[in-house]
Structures are given as C-alpha cells and as structure tokens.
Amino acid sequence: MRSTSPQPFPAGRGIEGEGEDVRFPLRPLLPLPPHLITHNGHVMTTSNLTSHRNRGRRVFRGPSPLSCLLLLLTLTLGQISGMTEEPVAPIEVKLVSTQTGFEAGKKFTIGIHQKMKRGFHTYWKNPGTLGMPLQMDWKLPSGFKAGPIQWPAPIVTKMSVYNVWGFEDEALLLVDIQAPKNLKPGHAVRVEGVAIWMCCGDQCYPGRKELALQIPVVKNAQPVPHWKTLSNKTRQQQPAQSERWNISCTRKDEEYRLKIASTVAPIPGDVRFFGYDRQVSSDKAQRTIPGEKAITLVMQQEEHTGEKKDSLTGILVAKGEWEEGRPVLAVDVPVVESR
Known part of the structure; x- marks a missing residue:
C-alpha cells in the first residue's frame, strides 16, 4: 500500500480515540543545516521569534523558518529513541x-x-x-x-x-x-x-x-x-463553482490583485482569499478596495519559500453567500503580469 504520510513517531495503538500521543518540545533533534541557524548560532523557536522579528533581522536565508524546523522535527522523530513520553493535552x-x-x-x-x-x-x-x-x-x-x-x-x-x-x-x-x-x-x-x-x-x-x-x-x-x-x-463549505462571478488576477512585483465582480449578485462581506499553494502570504494583511459591483483584494507574495506561478488557485471565504447556502467560492484563474 502506498504511504501518503511519513511515519515520524513511535507507533501508537488504539481505536476510536484511544492510542498513544507523544509530546515533544519544539527544539532541534539533529544538527540543523546552516540556513536554520541565527546569526549567533541559536536555533529559531517560538520563544525567540518575536524578539528577532522585532529587531528587523532576516536571520533565515533559506525556506520558511518554522516550517523547516517543524518539517525537520516531523521527519526525524522516528529516528529518536529513549525519549520521555507525556500525554498530549491540547x-x-x-x-x-x-x-x-x-x-x-x-x-x-x-x-x-x-x-x-x-x-x-x-x-x-x-x-x-x-x-x-x-x-x-x-x-x-x-x-x-x-x-x-x-x-x-x-x-x-x-x-x-x-x-x-x-x-x-x-x-x-x-x-x-x-x-x-x-x-x-x-x-x-x-x-x-x-x-x-x-x-x-x-x-x-x-x-x-x-x-x-x-x-x-x-x-x-x-x-x-x-x-x-x-x-x-x-x-x-466545500468550494462552489459559479458562473455568476467574474474573477481575475494581476501581479506586479510582490503584490497580487484579485478582482471579484458580478452584475447579478451583491458582493458578500468580509472576503478573504486562502491559497492552495505558497504564492500569497498568510501572514501579511489582505486589503479590500471596493468598486462598482466589484471588490479587489490586494495581497502580498509569501516571503519565505514563496512561489510564483502562471495561475492562482484557492478559495474565497465570506460571511455572506456566493451561491445559496455556500460561503466558499473556488478560485482558479490565470495570473497576468502587470507593468
């Protein structure tokens, strides 16, 4: 059988909610590559993210800091033995x-x-x-x-x-x-x-x-x-496909502009885009520009390990409805470079 997930932890046993959950602190388990080390040799963890970010230092020159650390943690836990196990509470x-x-x-x-x-x-x-x-x-x-x-x-x-x-x-x-x-x-x-x-x-x-x-x-x-x-x-909340909405996307440098327009339906409120890939940043704010029977979401490129593709895919989530009873709208549009 093809495995779709890594096997990072010692095997647990259980059925219907029973089993072994293992808690590990967020710390390196094996030597880390250079791009996961700060300027003074310390590993970036949740406890020191704030201080480094507030000082404005770009201490990671490679992929996203914590995503790399979490991935390394996940992939290497299976190689670690003799660790103390505690029940996971959260x-x-x-x-x-x-x-x-x-x-x-x-x-x-x-x-x-x-x-x-x-x-x-x-x-x-x-x-x-x-x-x-x-x-x-x-x-x-x-x-x-x-x-x-x-x-x-x-x-x-x-x-x-x-x-x-x-x-x-x-x-x-x-x-x-x-x-x-x-x-x-x-x-x-x-x-x-x-x-x-x-x-x-x-x-x-x-x-x-x-x-x-x-x-x-x-x-x-x-x-x-x-x-x-x-x-x-x-x-x-599964993404709705709809012909009522005209969606287009442009990109200039590190900025994306996603326009949502319709002549037959009102624009719902509190619209936010969630991408399927690593083009649009989850961390940086999304700004809404209202227009005539349309809105434009201004979004920023993902800073760490960001991608740039010819299309933008994801979902638009709103407090209102795009279709009857459907608060989530599917997005799959080409990205046009703007000058």
Whole structure:
C-alpha cells in the first residue's frame, strides 16, 4: 500500500480515540543545516521569534523558518529513541461515523474530528507561512477506496507572531469511502488508518495516532444525529463553482490583485482569499478596495519559500453567500503580469 504520510513517531495503538500521543518540545533533534541557524548560532523557536522579528533581522536565508524546523522535527522523530513520553493535552483526534452504516456499492462519509483546547490550533490543507496539516494513511479492506479529505473553511489564527491558516476549537474533516457491491447487511467493516498532525499554541505538539472504527453494513443508512450539524457545515463549505462571478488576477512585483465582480449578485462581506499553494502570504494583511459591483483584494507574495506561478488557485471565504447556502467560492484563474 502506498504511504501518503511519513511515519515520524513511535507507533501508537488504539481505536476510536484511544492510542498513544507523544509530546515533544519544539527544539532541534539533529544538527540543523546552516540556513536554520541565527546569526549567533541559536536555533529559531517560538520563544525567540518575536524578539528577532522585532529587531528587523532576516536571520533565515533559506525556506520558511518554522516550517523547516517543524518539517525537520516531523521527519526525524522516528529516528529518536529513549525519549520521555507525556500525554498530549491540547487536542483529541478520532474517527467518527456520520452515517449509521455502509450500504453495498455506495459512498460512506467518515469524519476525522479534531477537538482543540482553548489557545491551540491545527492547520488547513495549506497552513500558509508555516505549519503542518493533518495527513491520513488509510488501511482499508479490499474493495474499499478512500477519497481526498474535504476540508472545512479555515480561519486566520496565530502561530507565535505569524498569521497562519487553520482551525480553532474543533474541526470535522470529511472523507468519502466507496464501498464494494458485494457487502452483505449484518456484517461489520473495520476502517482504520494512521493520522499525523501538528497542534500549536504556546508550543507545538506533533502527534501520531492509529485510528479505527467498526462500521456495520446496513440496507438503508441514515445520518448520525450527533454529527449531522458539523458534517453539514463542512459540506456547505466545500468550494462552489459559479458562473455568476467574474474573477481575475494581476501581479506586479510582490503584490497580487484579485478582482471579484458580478452584475447579478451583491458582493458578500468580509472576503478573504486562502491559497492552495505558497504564492500569497498568510501572514501579511489582505486589503479590500471596493468598486462598482466589484471588490479587489490586494495581497502580498509569501516571503519565505514563496512561489510564483502562471495561475492562482484557492478559495474565497465570506460571511455572506456566493451561491445559496455556500460561503466558499473556488478560485482558479490565470495570473497576468502587470507593468
């Protein structure tokens, strides 16, 4: 089976929310490359980000400071043995069933529920300037196939002094699993996989857990009332495709201008762009310029390991609606260089 996630931590065991969570402080575990060292030989961590940034020093000449450190941490934890394990307090991650059971030949939606303590957050599919999103490596019975993660709409949250894209309080990620046609009611199916994530607050807690759920096979599956509201919210926040909106993008130097216009619908309020790649900065403010039946979002290039591409993809999130009941609009437009 192809692995979609690294295996950075000693294996944990558990089902339905049980398992081993391992807490590690945010510190280097192996010698770091030169571009992760400050001018005086100290490693940049959440505790000294503020002081260095406020002094205006560009201490990292390579990729994003904390994203590199978090990535290094993630990829090397599996090589470290003999470390003291402590239970992770700030987050609980578990699989939940949004329906009463599998139906033969149909799709079943399973949820990955993240519940964070106050002051902590996890990350969206693109965390922005730094961070690491949840990844899931499924182990499914023969004939079952898992689709991609359906992410709720993110918010802007804080990682030390940086604005990042993620979730606070709780988030329900949805995954559709296609069932084979030969299932028989009365049997049960074990769905399992390994999840890895990063939960950050005053410090970062990387986590890895084996998750599992036993799901019956039924003739007529019904929604599970406890998860109906949250799962419906995630479904409604899937990006809408709409011909009602004319979207265009220009770029000049390090600045992007995303224009959203419509002659048939009012512009919703509090519009923010979240990109799928590392072109637009999550940390720098987005400015809105109102126009006649249009608005323009002025956004800045990602400073650390930023990309420049011929197209801009992502989502527009608003407090209002782009389509009926849909607060999230898909964006996939060419980028025109402006002079």
